[in-house]
Amino acid sequence: MRDDPQINDIDNLNLSMKKLPNTVISLILLGGIPCNTSLSFITNFKDLQELKIEYLHAEGFIGFEDLQHIIFPKLQILNFVYAFPKSELLMKFLKNNGNSLKEIYLFEKYINNIDNSINLAIAKFCPVLRKLSTAIKNNKLETLKIILDSCQYLESIKVCCGSLFLYEKEVLDTIMEYSKNIHEIILDYYEYLKVEILPEELESFFLNWKNLIPQRSLSLVVVDSFSGLYEDVRKRKIIKKYIKLGVIKEFKVKDLSDEDLYAPHRFKSAY
Template sequence: MTCQLIADCLDEILEYLEEDWLTLHSCLLVNRLWCELTVKILWRNIWNFKNFKNQITQLRAASSILSTLISCFPNESKELLYKNNILISPPTSKPPLFNYAAYCRVLSTYGIDKIVNNVLDNKSLLNHKRDLVANEIFKLFASQISSLKKLIYHHNDYYYIDFSFNYFPGAKDLSELCCVSSLPSNFFYQLSQVCNNLQSISINIINGNISNELKELISLQNNLKNITLIAFHGNWSEIIPVLMKHSNTLIKLCLYSDDDNLPLLFISLFPNLQEILLSFPNIFHIFENFKEFEASTREFKDFKKLQYVNFPKLQTLKIPFHCPKTEYIINFLENNGKTLKKLYISRSDKVISLSVANFCPNIKSLYIIFKNDELDILKTIFISCQCLESIKITCGIRHLNKKKVLETVTNYSPKNFHELKIYSSSYSDISSEDLESFFISWKNRIPKKLLTLIMIKGDFFTSLDMKIIKKYENFGIIKFKIKRWDDEEEEEEFFKGLY
């Protein structure tokens, strides 16, 4: 009983480290109990390896995952690989310590694709051999997973993974599905027969191809809460009538497209929405000039009517790329700003910024773009939005000065403010003395609050800077991070949506 209590407590502690892979890996070496509990967490969603920024680290992780999975293959699968002259050595000559595949709760054909291509990327392996390896990996997961929570399933240009429910009992517990609309209709039919409790569905609509079986799958869900529609090669008009069945349960709606003339007015038919994301980039412009992208105004004809619709439960609004007209956004905020907790608009517009101060008193997390002469507007927002806890600010030549931003944060930010993200459009314009002065000022603030300071892109810190930062981290004044991308940045979300 005591041993079980220790295991339960340790499991709770390790859960907090789910996103910290380096720390979790160190926990593997403590003892057998720590190792077993850590392995379950690490293998719950092993596809996170693709988020490693270092390509060498990605390749090592992919190779390790592949060899471990092959060591778990049944003999018939190992023999099949051997007969086809596919030789992949297991990590050790000993049998695997755990049934790793059984711990998986997220299954991704995209992840399998990355593993196969990262590790087997050579001319000696023909496509049909990669096809064979990918399908054997999928069959292993399908036969071992007892309770699948999330499935990411899409076509691959090189091979096709055969998904069959005859050997996939774990799909009955599925709560999240990400797929392309062009999958075989039989897949959607089989899934609809065993799975009626999907809470989240993300569909990449290809060439307007939406089968009746896909519509039926959506219709049969009992408590659908989140819908993501991606239509860079199609139109979501055909799927809208099916969504109406879930008008009372839907709380999150994400729309991705490069066509701002696609219908948007249907959003008004979901009165309980808590989050709306409208991502309409010019995809070619993104690839050409991704770093300096700023949203511009687009037509958004349907938003002209949507601006007057009230969503009484709306807490999050994200418009990360092109925006509707300024007056539309202002009217929308006037109608819905009181309930908003998070606002993300990649648009430099003085009037919109002031409307946040006027209409969004309960905002907790904010990202809007200020020009270099709009420091007073930032002060106004801090004074008016006393619930604000986190803000992301772009600094650089055409934007606010970093030193002045830090001074403004210290002097005007609300008492519960605790997270500052600075997106650098150019290299740092702040000295070591300025940095330390800011930390001292924050230390003397009342009430005292640990500040998470996140620098995103473009910054270069000297050894003296880092020494000062470390000093105040040790004092418990700040928590400091440098990131290439912001975890919540909608540019990344956009690419995730495309799988």
């Protein structure tokens, strides 16, 4: 018997998980204490539809090796809230399970660690994806094009903007040109980065979106209270203009905790 109480707790957790019925459809794992704990118990859940892992450290994914070759035929949602497995392990997992995935979230705390090969694997192995949250480095615009071209069913995309990541105008223009179904765009400003898009660039995007055929109402979400998009008077007037025109169905500004900063007066079109 090992003396470390944390290790013992994890061992007990594994034993408890093995006793769960194999009809489990949603599973959330918390913690991620670095150890050689196996995740093989997950392989029993062949009906699994959602796998959410909130491990704080990448070292907690040692046991993910047990899953890289396993197929979960009903898996639709894959969500890594903080850290995520090594690229090669995650790519193998996507190769085996990407065909059924409708939502992938690779975001929040460790987005600097997202390897471009993961984004390319998503494009290659996840053709029916509806929602994607990821980060793309500023010299990898072609990767965004590949994702949009390959994942034609995408309806919502969240990307990081500024500094190491793609510039907002690149993101918006590329989505408009390469996507036929996206109607929600979420711009995340990592580590309090400021909005770089100019007012005339923003207006040009909304005008071009207005002229799309067929027309699509747009939901635009900005994450991070310090980004300054709505604080800019000119940009605020442009946003309100296209809300009134019905081009923007909904505009929201959120902080990092996902709370609406302007909840008392949500910005929505008239229909």
